[in-house]
Amino acid sequence: MGETDAQTSPVRTAAARVADMDAGAVVQVAGWVHRVRELGQVSFVVLRDRSGFVQIVYEGAAPVTSETVVRIQGLTAANEKAPGGMEVRAQETEVLGPAALDAPIPVAADPDGIGIETLLDHRILSLRMPKIRAMFQLQSEIVRLFAEYLRAQDFTEVKTSKLIGSGTEGGTGLFEVDYFGERVFLAQSPQFYKQAMVASGLERVFEIGAAYRAEKHDTPRHLNEYVSLDVEMGFIDGIDDLMDLELGILQHIFAGVKDGVAATALEQYGASVPDADALSRTPRIDYEEAKAIASERTGKRLFDLNPEAERVLCDWAEAEHGIEAVFVTGFPRKKRPFYTWPDGRQTASFDLLFRGLEITTGGKRIHDYDMLVGELPKFGMKPEDLGDYLSIFRYGCPPHGGFAIGLERLTQKILGLENVKAASLFPRDRKRVRP
Amino acid sequence: MGETDAQTSPVRTAAARVADMDAGAVVQVAGWVHRVRELGQVSFVVLRDRSGFVQIVYEGAAPVTSETVVRIQGLTAANEKAPGGMEVRAQETEVLGPAALDAPIPVAADPDGIGIETLLDHRILSLRMPKIRAMFQLQSEIVRLFAEYLRAQDFTEVKTSKLIGSGTEGGTGLFEVDYFGERVFLAQSPQFYKQAMVASGLERVFEIGAAYRAEKHDTPRHLNEYVSLDVEMGFIDGIDDLMDLELGILQHIFAGVKDGVAATALEQYGASVPDADALSRTPRIDYEEAKAIASERTGKRLFDLNPEAERVLCDWAEAEHGIEAVFVTGFPRKKRPFYTWPDGRQTASFDLLFRGLEITTGGKRIHDYDMLVGELPKFGMKPEDLGDYLSIFRYGCPPHGGFAIGLERLTQKILGLENVKAASLFPRDRKRVRP
Numbered sequence: 001m002g003e004t005d006a007q008t009s010p011v012r013t014a015a016a017r018v019a020d021m022d023a024g025a026v027v028q029v030a031g032w033v034h035r036v037r038e039l040g041q042v043s044f045v046v047l048r049d050r051s052g053f054v055q056i057v058y059e060g061a062a063p064v065t066s067e068t069v070v071r072i073q074g075l076t077a078a079n080e081k082a083p084g085g086m087e088v089r090a091q092e093t094e095v096l097g098p099a100a101l102d103a104p105i106p107v108a109a110d111p112d113g114i115g116i117e118t119l120l121d122h123r124i125l126s127l128r129m130p131k132i133r134a135m136f137q138l139q140s141e142i143v144r145l146f147a148e149y150l151r152a153q154d155f156t157e158v159k160t161s162k163l164i165g166s167g168t169e170g171g172t173g174l175f176e177v178d179y180f181g182e183r184v185f186l187a188q189s190p191q192f193y194k195q196a197m198v199a200s201g202l203e204r205v206f207e208i209g210a211a212y213r214a215e216k217h218d219t220p221r222h223l224n225e226y227v228s229l230d231v232e233m234g235f236i237d238g239i240d241d242l243m244d245l246e247l248g249i250l251q252h253i254f255a256g257v258k259d260g261v262a263a264t265a266l267e268q269y270g271a272s273v274p275d276a277d278a279l280s281r282t283p284r285i286d287y288e289e290a291k292a293i294a295s296e297r298t299g300k301r302l303f304d305l306n307p308e309a310e311r312v313l314c315d316w317a318e319a320e321h322g323i324e325a326v327f328v329t330g331f332p333r334k335k336r337p338f339y340t341w342p343d344g345r346q347t348a349s350f351d352l353l354f355r356g357l358e359i360t361t362g363g364k365r366i367h368d369y370d371m372l373v374g375e376l377p378k379f380g381m382k383p384e385d386l387g388d389y390l391s392i393f394r395y396g397c398p399p400h401g402g403f404a405i406g407l408e409r410l411t412q413k414i415l416g417l418e419n420v421k422a423a424s425l426f427p428r429d430r431k432r433v434r435p
Numbered sequence: 436m437g438e439t440d441a442q443t444s445p446v447r448t449a450a451a452r453v454a455d456m457d458a459g460a461v462v463q464v465a466g467w468v469h470r471v472r473e474l475g476q477v478s479f480v481v482l483r484d485r486s487g488f489v490q491i492v493y494e495g496a497a498p499v500t501s502e503t504v505v506r507i508q509g510l511t512a513a514n515e516k517a518p519g520g521m522e523v524r525a526q527e528t529e530v531l532g533p534a535a536l537d538a539p540i541p542v543a544a545d546p547d548g549i550g551i552e553t554l555l556d557h558r559i560l561s562l563r564m565p566k567i568r569a570m571f572q573l574q575s576e577i578v579r580l581f582a583e584y585l586r587a588q589d590f591t592e593v594k595t596s597k598l599i600g601s602g603t604e605g606g607t608g609l610f611e612v613d614y615f616g617e618r619v620f621l622a623q624s625p626q627f628y629k630q631a632m633v634a635s636g637l638e639r640v641f642e643i644g645a646a647y648r649a650e651k652h653d654t655p656r657h658l659n660e661y662v663s664l665d666v667e668m669g670f671i672d673g674i675d676d677l678m679d680l681e682l683g684i685l686q687h688i689f690a691g692v693k694d695g696v697a698a699t700a701l702e703q704y705g706a707s708v709p710d711a712d713a714l715s716r717t718p719r720i721d722y723e724e725a726k727a728i729a730s731e732r733t734g735k736r737l738f739d740l741n742p743e744a745e746r747v748l749c750d751w752a753e754a755e756h757g758i759e760a761v762f763v764t765g766f767p768r769k770k771r772p773f774y775t776w777p778d779g780r781q782t783a784s785f786d787l788l789f790r791g792l793e794i795t796t797g798g799k800r801i802h803d804y805d806m807l808v809g810e811l812p813k814f815g816m817k818p819e820d821l822g823d824y825l826s827i828f829r830y831g832c833p834p835h836g837g838f839a840i841g842l843e844r845l846t847q848k849i850l851g852l853e854n855v856k857a858a859s860l861f862p863r864d865r866k867r868v869r870p
Contacts (some may be wrong), residue, residue, distance in 0.1 A: 014672065017551065030670055032831055044608075050589070050638045062676065067831035097802055097833035109828075124826045127635035136637070144582070154485070157575040159662045159842070161861040162645055164599075172747045176613040177621065180651070184868050193861060196870075200562035201467060201476045201572070203485045210597055212643065216615065233533075235465055306682060367532055388759040388870030391559045395542075396467055396534035397503035407594070426628060428594040434618050435602045435631075435823030 012071070016052035020082025021076050027088055029097065030071040031152055032128070033064045035108050046083075046108075046321075047072065050391075055082040057089050067107055067128075068408040069097030116419050123435050129328065132269045136175055136425060138265035139411050142145050142253055143208060146229050146405075149252040153245070155204040155231070155304060160193035162186055162210060166387060175214045187214035187405060191339070192389045194232035195365060199397040203234040211404075218430040220419040221307065221357065230301040231362075232402030239348050242362050243284060246352060249405075251276040257414070269415040275322055283317055284327040287346065311356035325354045332362075338379040339365050339372065341401070348401070353433050362403025369393040444506070452486035452746040454519025456511050462490055462523055465506040465531065467563070468499045479544075480525075481518075482507065483565065488516040492524045502542060503531035503562075515600060515745060522583040551854050558861060560870050566703045573700035574846050577688055578643060581664050584687040588680070590639040590666070595628035596633040597621055597645060601822060610649045610659075614840040621647035624839060627773070627824045629667035630800060636833040646839075647858050655854040655866040656742065656792065660863040662839075667837030674783050677797050677836050678719060678762050681787060684840075692849070709758055718752055719762040720783065746791035755782075760789045766798075773814040774800050775808065776836070783836070797838025804828040 010028045018027060025215075042079055043062035047070070049056050056062075064070055074088040091104040107128045111119055119126040124130055147157060163177060164187045171357040174185040187193075190207050197205040219312030231249075236242060255267060266272065284292070287305070293316050294309035295302045302309055305328065317326040332345040341348040341364035349363030366372045372393055373383055383390055411423035421427040426435060445463045453462060478497035482489050482505070491507055492514075498722060499505055509523040513661035529702060542563045546554055555559040561567055599622045609620040622628075625642050632640040646663040654662055666684075669815055671677060689708040692701060701707065707764040720728070722740070728751050730737045735800030737744055740763065766779040775782040776799035799811030801807045806820055846858040856862040861870060 030833070045471055048564075048636060050636055069831045069833045091596055091753075096834055098804070100804070100829045103830050105744070122826075124631050124634070124823055125830060127631065128830075130636070133636050136593065137591055139594075143587065143592055143594075146701045147579070151579065154762055156485075156572055157578055158571065158860060159578075159643075159645075160576075161660055161859075163660055163863050163868055178611040179863075180615075180865060183867065194560050196562065197860070199559070201485055201568050202485060208594075208643075210594075214615070225596055225598055305458075349728075369532070369533070369535070389870075393532075394535045395538050395560060395563075396504045397532040398465070398504045399531055424596075425632070427594060428596055428598050428614075430615060433614055433617065434599055435826075 004432045008074070014050045014051035015047055015054035016084070018054045018062075018076060018088060019086045021086060023086070025076045026073065027076050028071065028073045029056075029088060030109075030243045031069070033068045033070060033099075036062050036064065036066060038062060041168055047254045052338045053083050055079070055087040057087055058093075060392075063093055064095070065099060065101060067099035067103060068095055069099070070095055106315075115213075116422060120421060120427060120432065122346060127425070131423075133387065134261075134268050135411065135415060135417075135423065136267035138257060138262040138366055138414070139407065139423070141257055141260070141262040142407065142410060142414075143227075143229075145253040145256040146249060147206070147208065148256075149249050150204075150206045150231065153204065153208050153248075155233075156197075156202045157200070158190075158194065158205045158207050160196050160197075160207060161211065162212070166385065173214045175212050186198055188213055189228060190230050191337075194230055194391070194402060195339075195397075195400065196389070196392045198232050198234040198400045199395075199403075203398070206231045208407075209216065220421070223420055223424055223427055223429065226409075226424065227407035229405040229410075230398075230402065231401060233369050234398040234400040236364065236399055237399050238364070239329060239350055239364050239401060240284075242364070242403055243350060243352075246360060246362070246403060246405075247279055251279050253410075254341070254414075265415065269417075271415045273414055276327070278323045279325065281321045281323050282324075282327060282352075283321050284329055284350075287328055287330045287332065288327045290326070305351075307357075310353050310358055314353050314356045315355075324356075333378075333400050336402075338375055338381060339367055342375070350403075350433065352403075354410075355416075356410060357413055359409045359413060360403050360405045362401065364399070364401035367393060367397040367399050448490035448508070449486035450482055450484045451519070453511060454521045455524060456521060458511050458513045458521065460511045460829045461505065461508065463508045463509050464491075464523060466504070467633050468481070468501050468503045468505060468544075469536075471497050471501060472501065473497060477866075488518050490522040492515070492522050492696060498528055499530070500536060501532060502534035502538060503530055505530055518571075522579075525538075526602070551857060555856060555862060555867065562860070566641065567857075569703050569851060570846065570852075570858065571697075571698035573697040573849070574842065574858070576692055576695070576697040577663075577842065577845060578664075580688040580691040581684060582641070582643065583686050583691075585639075585641045585666065588639065588683075590641050590668075591632075593629065593637070593640045593642050594644065595622075595625045595632075596648070599744055600616060602818065603782070608649045609617060610647050625650055625665050625774075629665055629829070629837060630774075630835065631824070631827045633667050633669040633828075633837075634802075634837045638833070640669075641666045643842075651865055655856070656844075658855055658862055658864065661844075661859065662842035664842055664845075665837065666839070666841040667835060669833040669835040670788045671834055671836050674764060674785055674797070674799050674836060675719075677799070677838055678785060681795060681797070681840070682714055682717060682837060685765045686714050688822075688845075689849075690715065692793055700850065703741075704852075706850045708849055713758045714760065716756045717760045717762060718756050718758075719764055719785070720762055722765045722767065725763045732835070740786075741794075745788050745793055746849055749788050749791045752788075759791075760787065763864045768813075772796065773810055773816060785838075787838075787840075789845075790851075792844060794846055794848060795819050795838050795840050797836065799834070799836035802828060802832040802834050 034048035035046040043058040045056040073092040076092040209232040297312040352360035408423040470481040478493040480491040480514035508527040509525040732747040787795035841860040
């Protein structure tokens with residue numbers, strides 16, 4: 001491989017750090033050839049690494065082609081036209097990873113000029129596009145900030161099984177798995193497991209894990225596999241405790257992404273996030289009130305909060321409260337799963353709509369065994385359908401509730417993406433199980 | 436539900452905090468009834484919450500039974516015999532979650548006196564046992580510390596799909612999923628995805644996610660679904676970079692679990708972890724040398740590093756280097772997947788054995804397209820079998836490598852558990868897909 005001898009060469013410098021160096025320094029950089037511009041006497045190469053870019057200058061032709069991975073040693077030199085005002089005059093170039101010239105999409109192109117299906121078909125390459133890569137650096141920060149906030153509130157992170165013996169939310173929309181000849185399913189959510197962990201005495205738990213929905217519709221709002229940021233909390237008085245907690249989480253995430261690598265992503269997408277003050281003004285409106293507002297704004301009689309209603313409700317919240325977010329509470333019983341705490345014909349439940357899209361569903365759960373068993377027939381269910389899970393409630397369970405935030409939807413709405421699939425590294429939809 | 440009015444009652448105090456209060460204070464505690472002892476004139480109730488225990492005193496009979504979730508208001512009183520020297524004399528008791536009396540296992544019992552299969556059959560209840568709960572509070576800390584260390588080294592957390600179109604490590608041992616009528620599989624590891632993310636320009640990535648192995652053997656070492664702590668790093672010179680990184684991770688985890696809630700778990704299991712100095716002495720020995728040492732110590736001629744060899748090698752490392760851990764390097768080609776960097780008849784690969792068990796497999800990967808394609812026939816594979824993944828290497832990939840730590844095995848070895856299944860919240864094995 002001809003690795004450079006560490007004794008005689010400088011340590012690798014991040015591309016973005018070259019700008020901070022003095023002219024005339026010996027420097028070693030390594031990364032991907034982003035662009036090559038040959039001007040005859042001299043050639044300019046833009047080298048890309050995880051920190052950013054640096055301009056490399058060669059006398060004559062450049063010995064490298066696009067996407068080749070190289071290690072370059074050279075001397076720093078001031079150049080006003082170079083990124084950061086400093087370039088590297090190449091002395092030695094070592095190819096670490098050659099690149100074929102038949103790339104189906106050009107990595108240095110603007111992804112906004114390429115259709116989403118093409119970007120996803122060539123995902124291995126499109127993930128190299130700096131703007132797309134930045135999205136997933138932001139996503140990594142969202143995950144970090146979510147966990148950080150909850151741990152500070154004494155929540156414990158759990159990892160529960162995604163292979164379940166029976167459908168817990170009605171049995172529809174589940175992917176089947178052949179488990180040693182037995183038919184099991186991929187979990188739609190960690191719902192019962194997180195409830196079990198509250199009842200186990202952990203009281204406050206969160207999980208960051210995959211969730212699966214075998215829904216056949218293929219829309220810009222849906223993924224068949226997504227990352228669910230799940231929260232469940234015991235000893236709550238009602239859903240206001242949950243909405244307060246969610247606002248705290250979002251305030252922490254939004255404050256956090258204004259710094260560091262995540263801020264770069266916001267900048268690249270021309271995106272911004274609400275500040276803590278604005279978020280704290282998020283209105284909490286009843287389902288019927290939400291329908292009335294949406295009906296008035298759309299001029300249509302609505303029987304449901306459809307995607308159009310979600311958009312106009314966020315417009316309304318922006319106009320009336322200065323925040324593009326609204327909690328809708330009190331969903332009707334028939335629109336919520338059997339385990340949702342009933343409140344007359346409504347339920348102690350909520351959705352959070354943000355920038356026109358539902359990013360969270362949550363609610364208080366039924367924690368009383370007899371009450372839960374009594375509710376089952378209304379949903380066409382029998383205690384046997386719930387297997388072991390009823391024992392959560394049979395042996396002492398505190399009042400509790402929780403919610404889940406879809407990581408990809410949150411990313412989508414922070415950055416203003418048209419399609420949620422763009423916010424999944426390797427999205428799965430009706431037609432796509434590759435790459 | 437008769438929720439206590441927040442205007443007139445004190446805020447809930449954690450059970451373990453009562454010991455820090457003055458006598459005569461009005462206090463409200465809430466949790467599970469752990470034990471009830473009735474002495475006629477007076478009754479003692481041990482109340483359990485996520486912080487620990489507090490003793491509640493009732494005049495006459497206690498109005499509660501085991502595992503009932505209650506909120507109790509009362510007055511603190513000094514009592515040398517109470518945990519922490521302070522108890523609560525109950526004034527008001529509100530049942531938040533009643534408990535049936537037919538619990539199949541007693542939560543207040545010592546789990547060590549109950550067989551693992553019984554504990555797992557009644558997992559919803561056995562997770563309430565404070566000693567078992569503590570294990571998962573430790574596990575939450577391991578996850579936190581793993582991520583914290585890697586983020587500090589500029590690694591990005593990724594979340595990749597677990598639904599894959601083809602088997603990437605030979606096609607055996609995969610669970611099949613019915614994906615809208617198409618046959619897909621649950622990923623055995625995020626191997627190719629993490630390699631793709633290194634090549635995408637993130638350079639350094641980690642993933643905390645589920646991994647699936649459809650292996651039929653049912654042993655105390657195996658789980659069919661486990662949490663894999665995956666790491667992949669670009670621009671490495673060789674596997675020493677990877678072993679150094681893993682030692683850094685483990686040093687950070689082991690230092691971290693000596694504090695806070697994780698320390699409680701160590702205490703309950705009578706466990707300890709190696710310090711940073713000891714870990715840094717972990718020897719790195721060649722596969723053939725490891726076989727020779729194991730052969731000598733077992734008195735058997737070994738053709739493989741079997742479980743017995745793993746145990747005696749850790750004994751050897753303890754005796755010779757004062758650390759119960761050893762890196763075994765240079766595994767033969769036929770023992771490693773096709774993507775492992777070859778080194779004559781051996782490979783640039785390693786296992787980490789810790790306390791008698793392999794907890795990590797890692798290695799340098801082939802990053803050169805032509806070399807990788809050239810290796811495939813030796814493994815009976817064709818480029819078409821690899822689908823999109825070859826494009827990782829076709830368009831410029833840096834030298835890289837990585838490893839994965841099994842979360843449950845690490846937990847098992849930290850605490851000295853006999854069976855790895857005990858370290859999974861809801862373990863899946865040949866016969867178990869519930870609860």
